[in-house]
Amino acid sequence: MTRNGIIALVIGVAIAIAAGLWISELAISRSEVTAETASTGKAQVGGPFTLVNQDGETVTEETYSGKYMLIYFGFTFCPDICPTELGIMTAALDRLGEKAKKVQPIFITVDPERDTPDVMARYVKLFSPRLVGLTGTQEQIDKVAKAYHVFYRKAEDESSSDYTMDHSSIVFLMGPDGEYLKLFPPQTPPDKMAETIESHIE
DSSP states (O other): OOHHHHHHHHHHHHHHHHHHHHHHHHTHHHHHHHHHHHHHSSOOOOOOOEEEETTSOEEEGGGGTTSEEEEEEEOTTOSSHHHHHHHHHHHHHHHHGGGGGGEEEEEEESOTTTOOHHHHHHHHTTTOTTOEEEEOOHHHHHHHHHHTTOOEEEEEOTTSSOEEEEEOOOEEEEOTTSOEEEEEOTTOOHHHHHHHHHHHHO
């Protein structure tokens, strides 16, 4: 093989490895949850957190104790994925009727740099008056994202000074005691989500 051929091969392998790592990172939350469930019989998802809601109030996991939590991680500048998933959550809760009062929908930002309480307040109102938006310091967001095995990272736009966020797109259902119950993959039908939530409530 010529020298140029070897260089081309090395570059090709490097690109393949990079692509593999990217795909692996996007799937990290699902794989870690599955692995821990297999080894312990119980998924280790969730835990204590301290964040700030859209009204500027400090909240913790204890704030929502006694209620089921439907949690999604995303960011307000998200062009389509986040609005879609929050719309599905809202539609699912609408289908539950009165039972929805037992469920607290929560949107946690992975972009605290831009998603201040004021920004979150304007955003969550677009979906439901019941939806709570949580933000915090970068350290606080890192901690809660790690507890839920949520992957995210800033993706710079080379053509401008703006950026977007790459992140996992999973909806988590947590029990009244904060115990992990179920995760919903992207674009789960609202009827299916509502049916699953209702089965846990009953």
